[in-house]
Amino acid sequence: MSDEKIIQITNLTRIYVDGVEIRALDGVELDIEKGEFLAIVGPSGSGKSTLLNLIGILDTPTSGTILLKGIDVTKMSDKERSRIRNQELGFIFQYHHLLPDFNALENVMMPLLINGMKTSKAREKAREMLEEVGLGDRLYHRSNQLSGGQNQRVAVARALVNNPSIVIGDEPTGNLDSKSSDNIYELLRKLNREHNQTFILVTHDERMAAKTDRIIRLVDGKVVEDSRKV
Amino acid sequence: MISVYELFIAWRHLTSRRRQTLLSVLAIGLAVMTLMVSQALMVGFTQELYAKTVDKMPHITVKPNPDEDHIHLFSDLAGKIRSIDGVTGVSPVLSGQATFRYKDKSKNVIMQGILIKDHDSVLHINEDITEGSLRDLDATRNGVVLGDKLAERLDVKMGDSIDASFPEANPTTLKVVGIFDTGTPEDERLSYTSLTTAQDFFDVSSVVNLIMVRAEDPDMAQTISHKIDDLGYQAASWEETNPEILQTIRIESLSNDIILGLVIVIASFGIVSTLFMVVMEKTKEIGMLMAMGVSRRSIMTIFIMESGFMGFIGAVIGVAAGILISSVSGPYTFEVGQEFYAVVSTIPFVVRAQDATVIILFTFLLNLIAGVYPARRASKLDPVEAMHVE
């Protein structure tokens, strides 16, 4: 693990104004290093998803900055944000967020095609990625023809296929039984070791959180605990 | 530029909800088909109207200058006009009124002294001869060719001799050497003689009082007419002398275009609503695509393309169906009704490649534009909220 800071978050605040003002995040300070495998935990409504969406540049903070590889992503144009989401970030969500009109292979190809790769090459790479997550025999199945665990594996393959530097997951195993959940966790851990990518996972599952290298606990939009394994 | 993945996503959206897509495409197709068939009829009507009217009249008429009764040195002028681009025939004519008398019947007529070849090059009168021949105007001394209705009124037959007279004219006897039938009201009052016969009758020499001109393309008549004006003569195109023809065509095609344009606009609204449904159904997917790095601009492109695809395919199907219908249906025949239309009683379907192209392009463009609104809606979605939609 290197000491290179891949994400630097300063005084990050996100206020939702929805009739009443909700401080979903309140002055969060956080540095994340390259190759870290960390968990964000905390009670429901504490701001975990909000933080993750901001890191994933899917949302814009009310104030504060997020530096991604030293570049402030909060002030970028939509085109630049899209490019970074495509090339530097991989998303895994709780509920299988696969494109329903496309089969597993096509879903995994999509980030590559968006990045401008030729179809034939993208197909080859997507196939390899699906084999790596153990779905070499389910290439042409659609989301509704796959189990929850299999769906989540496709989502993992899709998040990782562009070789992003940061992978974020919002309760990636949230709707899986403990066995499938363990499998996905092992898979992510393996990929983290092999590719030295940074993994940021939101989870309710303390058992799973305990297996990560670093735990960040949020309460009411503030970081109340930041513990690293030694 | 359009990327492969944008095309891929747009195409898949359409093919995976086949029934809705098909319905929208068919709605467009039906509208376009109606437009195509109606356009074919419109073109056929115009062509038929031209054939029955404009084709049978001089496209341009040159008159003497206001202070003169005749055109002198007409051969000279005819030569100059003949050398204007787009002129295919020039005919000097001496035209005047005469009273024809045969036995107890008499009638006021228009008598035109012509040079046969020249006049045929302008009005194709040889085609209308039903009895006798034009050539006999030159071969026979004082020969005359009459419209069939006029011959009927006077009750004359081929070979009969008619007394022609008029105040200030030299009375003479004319021998009927031919009958023509143009199918126009002219058949009731028009007669042709040779130019010299007419000059003798009207007591003039070496002059005419009209020069009739035929243009290769009737739509060029106005331009040619201006060029003749520039030579210092008084020319008028058929559009000026018979404005009602053009008016009829303009009014017909304008109302036709407006109604049918509206039909296509309505069909395109169908596409807009289909597209809004797609955007609503795909909200979650749009969020995912944004998370994968699809820019808002690309999202917009994808949905506009979907609209464009449906419009284009609908237009092609519609045009094909329209051509098919136009070619299997015979000419459209209707009861002879109002005065003006009496000339035209059957309308052929005329399919022109240019109409098909314009209709397809028009529909395609219209649908691209129609797609902008729902596409904007899609591109403005918030990715976080979109992904939360179930």
Ligand SMILES: Nc1ncnc2c1ncn2[C@@H]1O[C@H](COP(=O)(O)OP(=O)(O)OP(=O)(O)O)[C@@H](O)[C@H]1O
């Ligand atoms: N779009 C929104 N509009 C208004 N308030 C919001 C919105 N999204 C989140 N919030 C509020 O912000 C706070 C943090 O929400 P967030 O989703 O980040 O919590 P969380 O820690 O992910 O919770 P959970 O564990 O239940 O997923 C909550 O109080 C929530 O109600």
Ligand SMILES: [Mg+2]
């Ligand atoms: Mg959450």
